[in-house]
Amino acid sequence: xTLTRTFATAGRVLAQIRxxxxxxxxxxxxxxxxxxxxxWIFVDTDVFSDIxxxxxxxxxFIVMFLVTSIATLRERRSGTLERLLSMPLGKGDFxxxxxxxxxxxxxxxxxxxxxxxxxxxxxEIAGSVWLLxxxxxxxxxxxxxxxxxxxxxxxxxxxxxQFMPVLVFPQILLGGIFIPRDQLPAALEAISEWLPxxxxxxxxxxxxxxxxxxxxxxxxxxxxxxxxxxSIVVGSVTLRRxxx
Numbered sequence: 001x002t003l004t005r006t007f008a009t010a011g012r013v014l015a016q017i018r019x020x021x022x023x024x025x026x027x028x029x030x031x032x033x034x035x036x037x038x039x040w041i042f043v044d045t046d047v048f049s050d051i052x053x054x055x056x057x058x059x060x061f062i063v064m065f066l067v068t069s070i071a072t073l074r075e076r077r078s079g080t081l082e083r084l085l086s087m088p089l090g091k092g093d094f095x096x097x098x099x100x101x102x103x104x105x106x107x108x109x110x111x112x113x114x115x116x117x118x119x120x121x122x123x124e125i126a127g128s129v130w131l132l133x134x135x136x137x138x139x140x141x142x143x144x145x146x147x148x149x150x151x152x153x154x155x156x157x158x159x160x161x162q163f164m165p166v167l168v169f170p171q172i173l174l175g176g177i178f179i180p181r182d183q184l185p186a187a188l189e190a191i192s193e194w195l196p197x198x199x200x201x202x203x204x205x206x207x208x209x210x211x212x213x214x215x216x217x218x219x220x221x222x223x224x225x226x227x228x229x230x231s232i233v234v235g236s237v238t239l240r241r242x243x244x
Contacts, residue, residue: 005090005093006092006096007097007100009096009097009098009100009101010100010104013071013102014101014104017101017105026067027063027067027105027108027109028105028108028109029112031063031113032113032116032117034055034059035052035056035113035117035121038051039052039117039122048121048123049123052117052121052123052208053123053205053207054175054176054204054205055117056114056136056139056204057204058172058177058201060109060110060113060136060143061139061142061143062143063109063143064102064144065143065144065146065147065167066160066161067102068102068143068147068151069147069150069154069163070151070157070160071098072098072147072148073154073156073160074157076151076239091236091239094236095148095236096232099141099145099148102144103141103144106143106144107137107140110139110140113136114136118132123208124208125207125208126208126210127207127208128207131214132204135204135207135217135220135221135224138228139200141224141228142197142200142224145227145229145235146167148232148235149167149231149234149235150163150167151235152235152236152238170191170195171196172197174188174192174198175192175195175198176201176205177201196223196227199221199223199224200220200224202220203217203224
């Protein structure tokens with residue numbers, strides 16, 4: 001695994017996406033539009049102030065998971081991955097290149113989503129906006145990493161969608177969006193402690209309300225980072241050259 005090959009892979013992916021305006025729109029515009037829709041629904045109430053931080057966690061996470069997993073799987077199904085790996089390109093170079101490319105897109109996506117939520121939708125942030133941005137970036141990168149992990153196991157785009165009830169929906173239901181996690185049944189609360197999206201939602205809500213210290217938020221970010229690294233490592237180890 002070399003940095004040169006990793007950067008070359010990332011550059012190739014970004015060049016492909018640059019010529020695909022629909023994917024760019026899905027990545028950059030759609031999460032902000034969904035956040036704006038939620039803000040509009042609750043325009044005459046204070047509900048958006050409570051759930052807005054969770055929406056910043058939710059929509060970029062789902063979009064990055066879907067786009068990353070499908071794009072990576074398509075490389076394998078089209079035979080591109082097999083041709084690339086016949087050259088001096090390792091699985092680690094491929095996965096890290098994709099992670100870097102979509103990680104950069106995640107930063108752009110998050111910057112747009114957070115800016116739109118705060119300065120257009122009026123989401124009130126009592127804490128640091130920069131810390132909110134950092135947590136939101138980590139959340140989007142988490143979606144990217146889990147998407148890469150799912151693509152390593154899936155054989156078709158339909159199977160990628162089937163991974164959502166396993167990897168995504170439980171995290172949404174138990175992450176504290178619908179009910180605070182400490183009000184969940186004891187068994188479900190214990191399960192939620194093992195789900196990385198819970199840490200992102202907790203951190204974003206804490207920053208928005210300025211209810212926890214910076215060190216506490218950084219601790220949540222470290223857990224998210226560990227999940228990101230672990231997902232990328234497992235994805236690179238289990239990645240198949242082609243889909244049978």
